[in-house]
Amino acid sequence: MGAGGNSLSSSDPSRAAIRLAFGCDDALAQSIAALGRETAQPRGAVLWPQSDRHEAILMLAGRAQEVAYGRDGAILLLHLLGPGDLFGDLVGGGDPVSQVEAVDHGRGAHFASATILRLMESYSCVGLAISRQLARRLAGLRHRMVETALLSATGRICAELLRRGGDQPDRTIRPMPVMSELAVTVQSTRETVSRTVSQLERRGIVRRVDGGLEIVAPHRLEEQAY
Template identity: 35%
Template sequence: MSGRSKGMHRDERITAIAAMFDCAPALAAQVEPSMQAVSFAHKAVLAHQGDSSEHCWLVIGGTVHIQVNGIDGQRVQLAYHGPGEFFGAYPEPATHRADMVAHGAVDLLRIRCTELAALAHSQPALAAGLARRLARQLDLSLDRMAAQTTLSAPGRIHAELLRLADADYRIVPAPQITALALNANTARETASRAVSALERRGIVERSERGLTILAPRMLRDMIY
């Protein structure tokens, strides 16, 4: 496992911790010394399947893909974690069940799982915030699983585009087709055809700056 310390100021770390745990800045300041800000470049492997897992990771920016090799030798994505999500060991050290791979530049806060467990035990407000965060993350994971089970492959691509878009229905930079395919658990060719079809119908528009969803209502209606 490798990573470089990120130049995040202490005030920024405290703000991020307070937001992640839904706690007061004063409590976040007590937690901050136990956390290390690190970043990884695109495609960097944070940990391999079978490695010892002693840390809990909080995603500040970017996406971490959780991948394994399938029985046919192809890479299979089990899940992914984006900003505001936790992954790793908790409350005790464990073993990584899959590879953790950075997709794009990834910024994280890292803490030993035993330290986080001790802090949660001694600080009820921190424990409550952690429980709320993990409950929201479980809901999100179940939504993703339901989408993979009940939606068609193009429908999952359409849902993923809406998930990635900001309030103005823009995705900057434009999503890579390979990443779309992995996040929707489908083939790259399927994702490419789905996006091209949306462009032909004028539902999305790609440019050098990014991708814009021009007809979000139509795109939502195509999620099935």
């Protein structure tokens, strides 16, 4: 990811992404875009932290994940991020204990941390949108902590599938889950995840469709989880 980046104000799709993320009108989206810069996010790149910059990054396209690594090689997945999600140094200061990595190719809008704080103070829609986003992430962490402590590996896998596809109108997880990535999310192994998904397919609880995994029987999947 280069140090420069393109001006956001010249990109209509980027302004549309800002408008959707913060629930603001086009005029405010234009003003916000003028304060940031746009960069490409190659697959596998470490998006944050970056050198000594105190920045917050808004995902415009693509997917990323926030992870922490242990000394023994263990990986803890904290958050899955997609278009409209904000991550990075939101308040300034402190040593990061995790990093954000691009899962596939995407784009991001970079803002100085101080700029984000000013926007939150000046525009209620921005402050509300970010507060809701952080609250959802906290709720997600709480669910995963409980599931890790109380559910079996199979239960955690089913709960994660239900979480990803249950809110979709067609109950389909897109793109198709990557078994190794799903294993990191639920703190299991790729083999266990692959075996569990195959068993769910044989029972008719989920099925592979074009570009994704459809939850055919959500109630049965919930029974498998809990």
